[in-house]
Amino acid sequence: MDGGGTGGSWRRRTLRAFARAGLALAAIVILTAAAGGAAAGERIPITIYTAIENEQIAAIDAGLRRAVPEVEPLWTRGSTGVITDRLLAEAAQPQADLVFGLAASSLTLLKQAGLLAAYEPPGAGGLRSLFRDPTPPHAWTGMDAYLGAICFNAGRAAAAGLLPPQLWRELLAPGLKGQIAMPNPNLSGTGFLLVAGWLQSMGEAGGWAYMDALDQNVSAYLPSGSAPCYAAARGEVIAGLSFDMRAATEKANGAPIDIIVPVDGVGWEQEAVAILGSTRHRALAQRIVDWAASREANEIYARSFAVVADPDVSNPHSIYPPHAEARMIRNDLAWGAANRARILREWTRRYGAKARPG
Template sequence: MGKTIFQCCARNSIARLIASAVVGTTLLFAAPGISHAGKITVYTSYEEDELAAFLDAMNKDLPDVEVDVLRLSTGDLRARMLAEADNPKHDVIWGWAATSMVDPRIMEMLEPYSPEGIDKVPARFRDKDGYWFATTGYMGAFCVNNEEMAKDNLAMPSSWQDLIKPEYKGKLVMPNPASSGTGYLHVASILQMMGEEKGWAYLDELDKNMDQYIKSGSKPCNAASAGENAIGISFALRAIKNIDEGYPITMVIPSEGAGHELEANALMKTSQNKEDAKKFLDWTVSKSAEAEYNKWKSIVTMQGRDMPEKFKKAGLPDDISTVLFEVDYAWAAENRDRIIAEWQKRYEK
């Protein structure tokens, strides 16, 4: 996706600031690498709609902190930060893939910081040395069209193993991991949970039942919702939204555990305004931030989350950790290029 600049401050509404994105771009790059008291620059990969909601809540809680936000997709943001490594232009990373955050070249740019309230975030969702922590994330799930399954008298799948049954031949659609973070989290989690030899053998079998691979993580669920495919391998939040909108689908979380990606936050050691950068990071684990995350995210890592009713109705448990496969983020990051190259060699037609 193309970049979008949001600027948040006490004097303006979010809607007005989104409308003045060009002005925001000028402000962001007018003085690269320089921050002043009360102003910080934040890089993020949150989606535009959720980002606007999060910034609106932050603006109410931190009216004296002005925030310039650059939003790019995960891969584009990674490329930008590496290109700027000798002269970083931001103070904070917010809502960015943990599997990218653990890149040693990125880690070298970070300064450990434990925000006020970090104890609410379990250790599995933060770096052991305090370089990053994740407050949100997204998880894999299957979107299964009830009508298509009934039409062909097919049983509802409950696991990855079910998806390689011969009766599902031509019924599946999945994101391409070379273009989709959701696609990669599925492949990486399968290879981790099964081991690489058995994992690739499984993916060979899964490929036999696949109708198509597509670029987007959400489109497989949309295709299943529309009846174009019986089963879309996608992510939970899209399933929840589509169920809430009345589509005839069931969300299935694979019994082996759902692969997932964390959206992590960190402090840049080159920040020129660490006082306000730390205020911002403190806010990201606040009750106010958590309340807003709850409206948008399938994974909110703070303990004691009050799971939204529509999420529970769609099938998420109150304790999301009980259905997540424990991903090794560093392994997923270190092996990404190799895994994608092997996947493309095997399955791209």
């Protein structure tokens, strides 16, 4: 099955990139685990696929090991699109036991494909309602939410006589020609949430028309949600379309950027956890999901995200835009899952020539 809808050659390239990046990271985590605590041989290996940011893995891994000490987590990390397509490609012979930190729209797609086990952790009732699988049987549980944002290099913009945009359409200004970077939605969950958000909030015809015009100002479509913000922070472009917490992290680290969440609403996504139906370690996997829904786990997520599943946990950085959550559109994750392949085929047909490889 071609989950990305972009052809077999693209799948082979993305899976090779996944293998290079993901397996190397898994080895790092395994070596770290072996250096302290129980020896790996005394634990039961659990293979976990994830799309969480590299810098988040260590804290989550440590918390998970404390909560479920019998487990030896074997993390394999890739961007959202690559992880999603790999899980679909492995449908006949699943390799993972658990998915921890993947877009809920991707997990909805995997659920529709019959790949997830039904399980709702005991603590799910205390989470915000939007972080619970809305369609029985419950198969995924939300962790945190991230939303589209613009990393805007204020210094470069001022030198060019440009004001910070407040609406999406202001990114179409002629002065921004070649000065915008955006994530490739085939590879990046942030890229997909931006595209899906425009198609939902502007209507499909209006959304594609907007992206046609935006493409005239885009210099490149980059392989991760963080990469455009890095590019803006380095002054390579004026505007990097990214996600809220990457923008906040870069600004907190001294990047010369403004964090802009457009007034007319932004697409968003949530990371979630789910069990593969094929796992041979169902009881241990359920204990991991139980921990993932706990307050302790949410406090770890809140180190990186302003919006988390537990309504009583919040730790946004002082520079985080206070209005960001209010500007999240009414997002239909099921629609995104059902239309993902079609959207990506059309996006690639129109704009794929500017996509940078992973």
